[in-house]
Amino acid sequence: xxxxxxxxxxxxxxxxxxxxxxxxxxxxxxxxxxxxxxxxxxxxxxxxxxxxxxxxxxxxxxxxxxxxxxxxxxxxxxxxxxxxxxxxxxxxxxxxxxxxxxxxxxxxxxxxxxxxxxxxxxxxxxxxxxxxxxxxxxxxxxxxxxxxxxxxxxxxxxxxxxxxxxxxxxxxxxxxxxxxxxxxxxxxxxxxxxxxxxxxxxxxxxxxxxxxxxxxxxxxxxxxxxxxxxxxxxxxxxxxxxxxxxxxxxxxxxxxxxxxxxxxxxxxxxxxxxxxxxxxxxxxxxxxxxxxxxxxxxxxxxxxxxxxxxxxxxxxxxxxxxxxxxxxxxxxxxxxxxxxxxxxxxxxxxxxxxxxxxxxxxxxxxxxxxxxxxxxxxxxxxxxxxxxxxxxxxxxxxxxxxxxxxxxxxxxxxxxxxxxxxxxxxxxxxxxxxxxxxxxxxxxxxxxxxxxxxxxxxxxxxxxxxxxxxxxxxxxxxxxxxx
Numbered sequence: 001x002x003x004x005x006x007x008x009x010x011x012x013x014x015x016x017x018x019x020x021x022x023x024x025x026x027x028x029x030x031x032x033x034x035x036x037x038x039x040x041x042x043x044x045x046x047x048x049x050x051x052x053x054x055x056x057x058x059x060x061x062x063x064x065x066x067x068x069x070x071x072x073x074x075x076x077x078x079x080x081x082x083x084x085x086x087x088x089x090x091x092x093x094x095x096x097x098x099x100x101x102x103x104x105x106x107x108x109x110x111x112x113x114x115x116x117x118x119x120x121x122x123x124x125x126x127x128x129x130x131x132x133x134x135x136x137x138x139x140x141x142x143x144x145x146x147x148x149x150x151x152x153x154x155x156x157x158x159x160x161x162x163x164x165x166x167x168x169x170x171x172x173x174x175x176x177x178x179x180x181x182x183x184x185x186x187x188x189x190x191x192x193x194x195x196x197x198x199x200x201x202x203x204x205x206x207x208x209x210x211x212x213x214x215x216x217x218x219x220x221x222x223x224x225x226x227x228x229x230x231x232x233x234x235x236x237x238x239x240x241x242x243x244x245x246x247x248x249x250x251x252x253x254x255x256x257x258x259x260x261x262x263x264x265x266x267x268x269x270x271x272x273x274x275x276x277x278x279x280x281x282x283x284x285x286x287x288x289x290x291x292x293x294x295x296x297x298x299x300x301x302x303x304x305x306x307x308x309x310x311x312x313x314x315x316x317x318x319x320x321x322x323x324x325x326x327x328x329x330x331x332x333x334x335x336x337x338x339x340x341x342x343x344x345x346x347x348x349x350x351x352x353x354x355x356x357x358x359x360x361x362x363x364x365x366x367x368x369x370x371x372x373x374x375x376x377x378x379x380x381x382x383x384x385x386x387x388x389x390x391x392x393x394x395x396x397x398x399x400x401x402x403x404x405x406x407x408x409x410x411x412x413x414x415x416x417x418x419x420x421x422x423x424x425x426x427x428x429x430x431x432x433x434x435x436x437x438x439x440x441x442x443x444x445x446x447x448x449x450x451x452x453x454x455x456x457x458x459x460x461x462x463x464x465x466x467x468x469x470x471x472x473x474x475x476x477x478x479x480x481x482x483x
Contacts, residue, residue: 433463
């Protein structure tokens with residue numbers, strides 16, 4: 001567990017910041033290095049640590065020992081050294097922070113926070129220890145607490161670029177996207193060559209629905225740090241939103257080369273490949289994502305969509321079902337399974353799926369329309385009209401709903417109300433060719449060939465749908481034969 005936690009801390013810091021500077025050594029240790037300088041050449045203690053630390057205070061010697069152990073990536077041993085030093089000098093803020101660093105690197109986040117608390121108490125005017133504590137909270141997923149720590153650090157030093165960057169990243173995680181954009185901009189104003197705030201602002205702009213702004217930020221982040229998998233992945237998503245599926249796939253390729261075990265990168269490359277018609281490649285990517293994270297509902301959902309596009313309805317329904325098992329509240333999975341079942345000629349099963357969508361999202365117009373269509377196929381015309389009435393209650397200008405209700409009424413022989421529905425559809429959408437054609441049919445069937453001819457001529461003269469034009473032409477030919 002500890003190794004996973006320490007990995008999260010590394011991921012948090014690496015995902016937000018520029019490459020960290022080399023860890024500073026204890027200030028007071030530098031003051032007491034006269035004995036080491038007598039040995040000569042300054043760096044000899046690395047070769048002869050026992051000789052270098054001879055004559056130093058015990059807590060200093062233990063601190064240097066802990067430093068060497070951290071440099072050797074041995075935080076467990078460093079913790080022992082720093083704890084022994086801390087027992088001798090519990091008034092050294094930097095020593096407390098070093099112990100916090102070692103505990104964090106070893107995955108002991110609660111211990112790290114305890115050590116940083118001590119550092120903050122001993123040096124209340126130093127923002128560094130609050131930032132470190134915030135980083136640990138963020139890596140543990142406690143982003144709201146991290147924001148509070150960064151707030152304190154920024155109150156002490158308002159132009160601290162690192163604190164602003166880290167707070168922007170934490171705000172991104174809690175969904176405060178505009179706050180993340182604002183903090184990132186402040187960090188950039190202080191430090192232009194840090195890729196981190198550009199990366200954070202780009203991701204926040206994506207979440208705000210500004211892919212063009214995101215793309216500009218992510219381009220700059222990647223210019224400064226070309227091997228950032230997070231930035232490449234985010235830029236790929238921005239390109240996908242802007243319709244550049246090829247560019248998106250290229251960026252996801254690069255991200256996967258850098259970090260081949262991140263399932264999200266495979267999922268988003270699959271979306272780019274699906275958009276380009278490469279369903280086999282998309283399904284392969286989604287299978288890899290599921291291999292890496294078997295309980296990923298999104299991966300199963302997207303593979304279901306790709307399988308449906310390829311005509312594999314059995315596989316699609318199986319994946320939709322698995323997505324629902326993993327996330328029972330995921331309305332979109334029920335919706336797409338319902339669409340697949342309806343196309344498969346199983347309207348009753350489709351209605352059950354749409355019922356669940358509407359239970360989860362009562363104002364979901366797409367689900368109401370889809371359920372209406374499935375009910376109509378099951379000959380439940382009353383139920384279908386009820387669903388369309390609800391759509392029109394939610395959106396009184398929904399042209400398609402008027403047309404769909406008109407079609408049902410025309411099938412039932414209720415021509416006056418059907419024509420009235422088509423009138424409403426045309427009022428809502430004056431260039432709606434299908435509404436003109438359907439009204440023409442209703443007029444024809446109700447014994448008004450003159451009105452029907454007028455509608456069919458509109459379709460022939462102005463519709464861009466070749467199939468409607470062909471059908472309307474047939475009616476006009478029949479009308480000519482009747483005269």
